[in-house]
Amino acid sequence: MKKNPSRNVHFSKRPSNLLDQINASIDVDKRLFKEDIAGSIAHAKMLGKQKIISKKDKDKLVSGLKSIKSDIEKNKVKFSRELEDIHMNIESLLLGKVGKVAEKLHTARSRNDQVVTDLKLWIKNNSNEIDKELKIFQKTLINISKNNINTIMPGYTHLQIAQPITLAHHLLAYVEMIGRDRSRLKGCLYNLDENPLGAAALAGTSFPIDRSYTTKELGFREPTRNAMDSVSDRDFVIEFIFVLSLVGVHLSRLAEEIILWSNQNFNFIFLPDELSTGSSIMPQKKNPDGAELVRAKASLMIGNLTSILNILKGLPLSYSKDLQDDKSLIFNSYDNLLLCLKVMNETLSKSKFNKPRMREVIENSDSTATDLANWLVQNLNYTFRDAYKTTGNVVAYCNKKKLSLEKLTLKELQIFDKNIDNSAKKLLSATNSIVIKSSFGGTSPKNTKKMINFAIKKYLK
Ligand code: ARG
Numbered sequence: 001m002k003k004n005p006s007r008n009v010h011f012s013k014r015p016s017n018l019l020d021q022i023n024a025s026i027d028v029d030k031r032l033f034k035e036d037i038a039g040s041i042a043h044a045k046m047l048g049k050q051k052i053i054s055k056k057d058k059d060k061l062v063s064g065l066k067s068i069k070s071d072i073e074k075n076k077v078k079f080s081r082e083l084e085d086i087h088m089n090i091e092s093l094l095l096g097k098v099g100k101v102a103e104k105l106h107t108a109r110s111r112n113d114q115v116v117t118d119l120k121l122w123i124k125n126n127s128n129e130i131d132k133e134l135k136i137f138q139k140t141l142i143n144i145s146k147n148n149i150n151t152i153m154p155g156y157t158h159l160q161i162a163q164p165i166t167l168a169h170h171l172l173a174y175v176e177m178i179g180r181d182r183s184r185l186k187g188c189l190y191n192l193d194e195n196p197l198g199a200a201a202l203a204g205t206s207f208p209i210d211r212s213y214t215t216k217e218l219g220f221r222e223p224t225r226n227a228m229d230s231v232s233d234r235d236f237v238i239e240f241i242f243v244l245s246l247v248g249v250h251l252s253r254l255a256e257e258i259i260l261w262s263n264q265n266f267n268f269i270f271l272p273d274e275l276s277t278g279s280s281i282m283p284q285k286k287n288p289d290g291a292e293l294v295r296a297k298a299s300l301m302i303g304n305l306t307s308i309l310n311i312l313k314g315l316p317l318s319y320s321k322d323l324q325d326d327k328s329l330i331f332n333s334y335d336n337l338l339l340c341l342k343v344m345n346e347t348l349s350k351s352k353f354n355k356p357r358m359r360e361v362i363e364n365s366d367s368t369a370t371d372l373a374n375w376l377v378q379n380l381n382y383t384f385r386d387a388y389k390t391t392g393n394v395v396a397y398c399n400k401k402k403l404s405l406e407k408l409t410l411k412e413l414q415i416f417d418k419n420i421d422n423s424a425k426k427l428l429s430a431t432n433s434i435v436i437k438s439s440f441g442g443t444s445p446k447n448t449k450k451m452i453n454f455a456i457k458k459y460l461k
Contacts, residue, residue, distance in 0.1 A: 003092075004082055004083050004084060004088055004092075005088060005091060005092065005095075005103075006084065006088055006111070020081060020082070023084060023321070024081040024082075024084050024085070025084065025085045025086075025324050025327065026079045026080070026081055026083065026084065026085055026086060026089055027081075028327050028328045028331065029085050029086040029115075029118075029324075029327050030079055030086050030089075031122070031327075031331060032086050032115075032118040032119065032122055032327070033069070033072050033086055033090065034069065034125070035117075035118040035119075035121035035122045035125065036086050036087060036090055036114070036118045037065050037066075037068065037069045037090065038121060038218065039114060039117045039118055039121065039197060039218065040061075040065050040090065040105060040114075041061075041062050041065050041066070041217075042197070042213075042214045042217035042218050043105065043108075043109055043197060043214060044058050044061040044062050044065070044105055045058060045062065045213075045217060046209060046210055046213045046214050046217070047104070047105075047107060047108065047209075049210065049213060050207075050208050050209060050210055052107060052108065052207050052208065052209070053104050053107065057101050057104055060098045060101050061094070061098065061101065061102070061104070061105055063098075064094050064097040064098035064102065065090075065094065067097060068090060068093045068094060068097060071093075077093065080092070085111070085115075085324075086118075087111050087114050087115065087118075088111075091105065091106065107207060108198070108200060108205040108207035108209050109197065109198065109200055109205075110199075110200045110201035110202075110231070112199070112200070112201050112202065112231035112318070112319040113196050113197050113198060113199040113200055113201075113227075113230060113231055114197070115323075115324075116196045116230065116231060116233070116234075117195065117196050117197040117218070119237070119326070119327065119330070120192050120193075120195075120196070120220075120236060121218065122330075123188075123189070123192060123236065123240050123330070124189060124192070124193070124219070126334065127185055127188075127189060127240075129338065130185065130244070130247075130334070130337060130338065130341075131182055131185060133338060133341040133342065133345070134178050134181060134182050134185075134247065134341065135182070135459065135460065136341075136345055137178060137341055137344065137345050138175050138178050138179070138455070138459045138460065139460055140345050140348055140349050141171045141172070141174050141175050141178075141348070142172075142175060142452060142455055142456060142459075142460065143349075144167070144168075144171055144348065144349075145167070145168035145171045145172050145175075145448070145452055146168070146452055148166060148167035148168045148171070148353070149166060149168045149445045149448050149449060149452075150166060150434075150445050151166055151167040151168065151353065151355050151358070152164050152165075152166060152167075152358065152359050152362055152430050152431065152434060153165060153166065153167050153170065153268065153358035153359075153361075153362060154358065154361050154362045154365060154367060155169070155170070155367075155443070161361070161362070161365040161367050162367060163367050163368070163370060163433065163437075164362045164367050164368065164430040164433045164434055164443075165434070165443045166434055166443050166445065166448060167353060167358070168445075168448045168452070169443035169448055172448065172451055172452070172455065174250065174254055175455050175459065177250045178247070178250065178459075179455075179458065179459055181243065181246060181247045181250065182459070184243045184246065185243050188236065188239040188240050188243050190221075191235075191236060191239060192236035192239070192240075193220055193221040193222075194220060194221065194222055194223065194224045194225075195211065195214060195215040195218060195220035195222070195223045195224060196223075196224045196230035196231065196233075197211070197214045197215075197218065198211040198214060198223065199224060199227035199228075199230035199231050200227065201231070201319070202227055202228050202231050202232075202317075202318040202319065203227055203228075204227045211223040228317050228318045229317075229318075231318050231319045232315070232317045232318035232319055232323075234308065234311075234312055234323060234326055237308055237326045237329070237330060238305070238308050238309060238312065240330065240333075241301070241304050241305045241308055241329060241330060241333050242305055244301055244333045244334065244337045245298070245301040245302050245304070245305045245333065247337055247341075248297060248298035248301040248302070248333075248336070248337055248340065249298055249302070251294050251298060251340050251341065251344050252294060252295045252297075252298035252299075254344065254348075255291035255292070255294040255295045255298075255344065256291075256295060258271070258288060258291040258347060258348075258351070259288050259291050259292060259295070262286075262288050262291075266361075267354055267357050268353060268354050268357060268358050268361075269351050269352070269353055269354065270351060270352040270353075270354060271286065271288055271347070271351055272346075272347070272350035272351060273286075274350070275288075275290045275343075275346060275347050275350060276288060276289070276290075277289045290343045290346075290347055291343075291344075291347060293343070294340045294343055294344055297336045297337075297339070297340050298340070300332065300333075300336055301332075301333045301336060301337065304329040304330075304332055304333045305333075307325075307329055308326055308329050311323070311325060311326065359430065362430045363404065363406055363430055364404050365404065366395050366398055366404060366405040367405075367430070367433070368405055368406065368427065368428045368429070368430065368432075368433045369391050369394070369395050369405060370391075371427050371428065371432075371433050371436070372387075372391045372394065372405070372424060372427065372428060373387040373388050373390075373391040374387070375387075375423070375424045375427050376390060376391070376417070376420075376424075379423070379424070380417060380419050380420075390416050390417060393416055394408070394413065394416050397412070397415070397416075405428050406428045406429055406430070408425070408428070409425075410422055410425050413425060
């Protein structure tokens with residue numbers, strides 16, 4: 001049985017099995033091994049540079065740590081639960097490699113500053129993978145948009161048909177959301193880029209350490225300024241999980257739309273067979289399980305966010321073991337989000353949009369009513385409220401006659417104002433409605449083209 005160096009002589013008994021079960025985190029935090037070793041190497045080098053340990057000892061520690069890293073990478077290491085966590089496991093492996101000198105490594109540090117350093121490094125090392133997937137997803141959305149600048153579909157508010165828009169306009173809304181997510185991720189990385197190593201347990205240390213040196217070695221921007229805050233701060237975990245949750249929320253909104261669009265009543269999208277499942281009883285079924293699970297994973301991520309917020313809210317300074325549970329939340333959100341991004345990317349790039357159906361739905365709605373009201377303002381000098389009322393009467397007429405606005409003849413329109421002319425009638429087609437929405441941010445194809453070029457420059461370079 002391996003002896004856990006963090007259990008001092010004043011313990012007369014080994015931990016109970018139950019304590020082991022609740023306390024050991026190695027199954028989760030072994031994922032931090034690279035960062036833990038990087039932190040230890042920087043620390044050992046600093047101890048050597050500051051003459052807190054000899055150069056010879058420093059060299060032994062560094063080469064021992066490097067060789068442990070390669071052993072772990074080659075799958076040659078079996079971690080032990082008795083040693084609780086990745087930190088004690090690596091310390092014990094180091095003892096096996098270089099002997100007694102390994103016991104010098106923990107001079108002037110604590111697991112408290114060690115673990116928070118590891119975690120910050122892990123987020124720094126792994127968030128580029130998220131950013132990469134976000135960018136790929138934006139690219140997919142932009143590519144589909146490029147081919148659908150003129151694809152007309154209903155735009156909704158309250159899930160009621162509101163006005164004609166284009167598919168490009170709809171998808172580019174997600175490009176914006178993801179753009180903000182990417183900048184939030186950057187902001188989160190900026191905020192966490194302070195090195196906690198050297199805070200020791202909570203009070204700093206009496207050894208003449210050089211925190212600027214480890215800061216540079218580990219690639220942090222600057223050292224943290226308060227040792228207590230350094231070891232008890234998990235704001236960066238909250239921020240990171242929040243950013244991931246919000247991406248999850250954005251994906252979930254699109255997933256929900258895909259689920260609706262693939263429903264027979266909408267019938268706007270054909271999902272690829274390879275991303276749909278069947279029913280075990282109903283032979284005709286084709287279910288959008290991928291999108292449904294993306295929707296569910298967003299809930300799990302939000303759960304992780306509320307968990308970490310709650311873990312922190314009642315915690316007195318500084319470190320308490322509650323903080324150990326932050327890692328499974330981070331890893332769970334991270335893994336789920338990467339998977340969701342890949343699934344959504346594949347779903348969208350392989351789906352086919354049912355353009356005739358989308359046009360049919362918009363043409364059978366009264367979704368150009370606002371355009372008629374605007375026309376009355378622009379051409380017959382109505383106030384907007386008068387125009388709104390008159391157009392309301394036109395819509396009521398359509399409902400009574402069971403006609404859509406677009407089908408009204410000029411004569412019928414002139415019942416409401418004899419000055420209405422053919423240019424108003426023309427306006428009532430969805431195609432025209434799209435073209436005239438040329439304000440900045442509007443759905444007109446001309447504007448959309450500009451937006452696409454802007455998005456390519458801003459997000460895809
Ligand atoms: N495994 C612990 C964690 O993840 C490391 C820090 C332990 N510190 C302590 N004082 N027991 O939080």
